[in-house]
Amino acid sequence: MEKSLKVAVIGAGVAGLAAARELRREGQQVVVVYEKSDQLGGTWVYDPRVESDPLGLDPNREIVHGSLYSSLCTNLPRQLMSFSDYPFEIRKNGELRTFPDHEEVLEYLNKFARDFGLVELIRFNTEVVRVQRVNDQWIVGSRSTMSDFSLEEAFDAVIVCNGHHTQPRIADIPGIKKWPGKQIHSHNYRVPETFLDQVVVVIGDGPSAHDISKDIAKAAKEVHLSSRSPEIKVSKLDCYGNIWKHPKIDCVCENGEVAFQDGVSVHADIILHCTGYNYDFPFLETNGIVSVDDNRVGPLYKHVFPPKLAPSLSFIGISLTVDLFHMIEFQAKWMARVLTSKVLLPSENEMLIDIEQQYKRLEEAGKLKHYTHNLLYDEFEYQDWLAAQVGEPGADEGLKQITRTLLKFLADNGWFRYFRALGTLFSPRTLSPPSQQSLVPDLLKSATLSFLRIFSHMRRASKQGPLHFFGTTPRVHLS
Numbered sequence: 001m002e003k004s005l006k007v008a009v010i011g012a013g014v015a016g017l018a019a020a021r022e023l024r025r026e027g028q029q030v031v032v033v034y035e036k037s038d039q040l041g042g043t044w045v046y047d048p049r050v051e052s053d054p055l056g057l058d059p060n061r062e063i064v065h066g067s068l069y070s071s072l073c074t075n076l077p078r079q080l081m082s083f084s085d086y087p088f089e090i091r092k093n094g095e096l097r098t099f100p101d102h103e104e105v106l107e108y109l110n111k112f113a114r115d116f117g118l119v120e121l122i123r124f125n126t127e128v129v130r131v132q133r134v135n136d137q138w139i140v141g142s143r144s145t146m147s148d149f150s151l152e153e154a155f156d157a158v159i160v161c162n163g164h165h166t167q168p169r170i171a172d173i174p175g176i177k178k179w180p181g182k183q184i185h186s187h188n189y190r191v192p193e194t195f196l197d198q199v200v201v202v203i204g205d206g207p208s209a210h211d212i213s214k215d216i217a218k219a220a221k222e223v224h225l226s227s228r229s230p231e232i233k234v235s236k237l238d239c240y241g242n243i244w245k246h247p248k249i250d251c252v253c254e255n256g257e258v259a260f261q262d263g264v265s266v267h268a269d270i271i272l273h274c275t276g277y278n279y280d281f282p283f284l285e286t287n288g289i290v291s292v293d294d295n296r297v298g299p300l301y302k303h304v305f306p307p308k309l310a311p312s313l314s315f316i317g318i319s320l321t322v323d324l325f326h327m328i329e330f331q332a333k334w335m336a337r338v339l340t341s342k343v344l345l346p347s348e349n350e351m352l353i354d355i356e357q358q359y360k361r362l363e364e365a366g367k368l369k370h371y372t373h374n375l376l377y378d379e380f381e382y383q384d385w386l387a388a389q390v391g392e393p394g395a396d397e398g399l400k401q402i403t404r405t406l407l408k409f410l411a412d413n414g415w416f417r418y419f420r421a422l423g424t425l426f427s428p429r430t431l432s433p434p435s436q437q438s439l440v441p442d443l444l445k446s447a448t449l450s451f452l453r454i455f456s457h458m459r460r461a462s463k464q465g466p467l468h469f470f471g472t473t474p475r476v477h478l479s
């Protein structure tokens, strides 16, 4: 029988909790989950604090982990915001809502941790400051966030689950050094009131840029949403009197003007960067064996194991997919079984060749390096591969094909930006006035509902029950 390993997990968010559960299931007796905050849940812990540098660039600032804004609801139905064998059944005011808010997700994670006995594995208020391989062990250095206490401990394996929505990436704008206005990254956006009567330029094309623009529009005088999509011409956003869409910013000027690439310019008070995040592992000392280059964490075999340090070092939750909870769960199962040698990894050289081939495929597809971990269009292949490693069935071929078509359809129409808006529209508590519902085209609504239906099948709907839209009123029933 394999000897039980001593394993350190860094972070008690979705990834850390999933990893800890699988490690315990595989019989690891000593699992220590380091969590620098006083709560589990990671991203889903709403923190009203913002950082001293609103752009989040000052290396000496006190870092706030969370990036949630107060009004945020999930952009996926609860069936996709849960682990496969643990349904999302958190009620708000007696309602089982399809698109829960962040408090409900946090409650779900707390319940999950309690039910699987994970809370007692977590060392709260303990930040990992050093992870280093010494001989055949990992030394984990940690410090208390409440006192001067610090500690070094040896582990057989380390699982990195520290999240990647904390270190802002900002847009490079010609003339920005002399522009007199205020700049902020969405990491530090919480509530719209701070934008009262301001003219705000929001940069970004993802769900957060669109969602935050609408949130800010409640207080701001004007919101100008600037996206990279080349086809965008200046226009008002349907049903919003004070939101305009623009193409990319051309430059900004000393007099406060922001000039867009189509020749239009506005005099703005604030630029809000909704431009994503960088991976960051400040505690990891691997002598360059694992590095972050233009947001590519590498080399990582299948986004989890660095070949030279495998299997004793692994990363869970690095890759970006729609069905994130499920992907994290599969990665955690795979990692835990590799550690017990129930599943074997290829040789170091074979893993490196596989990674090189992945990079080559990305390059041939014209994808930039920083999209290395974005698996939106490959997520079925990836999930199937992980499923096969742990002996579980992959997704049905027909469902995959339809979903790919739908994803392409949504992307070709620039409609990914509506995802979070859909969540808001379908949520009974935050149901927008009827006039605003036309913001989401009917075609998109039906396409998205089909998409969600497919996903709900993939999540083996039989385990979690059918999808009910509009809260408890089954006006749209997907089974």
Ligand SMILES: Cc1cc2nc3c(=O)[nH]c(=O)nc-3n(C[C@H](O)[C@H](O)[C@H](O)COP(=O)(O)OP(=O)(O)OC[C@H]3O[C@@H](n4cnc5c(N)ncnc54)[C@H](O)[C@@H]3O)c2cc1C
Pocket (backbone or CB within 6 Å): 010, 011, 012, 013, 014, 015, 016, 034, 035, 036, 037, 040, 041, 042, 043, 044, 065, 067, 068, 069, 072, 073, 074, 075, 076, 080, 081, 126, 127, 128, 129, 161, 162, 163, 164, 165, 208, 283, 316, 317, 322, 324, 325
């Ligand atoms: C604004 C926003 C909206 C989102 N909306 C959705 C959505 O609707 N649906 C969805 O599926 N996903 C959404 N996501 C993605 C979300 O990040 C994932 O759902 C998930 O929370 C990621 O979990 P994680 O465990 O990888 O990271 P995190 O949740 O970030 O957890 C990492 C944990 O590690 C801890 N930690 C970090 N460094 C250390 C250290 N050195 N020592 C000790 N502890 C440490 C942190 O305190 C934290 O608790 C959203 C993300 C953001 C930012």
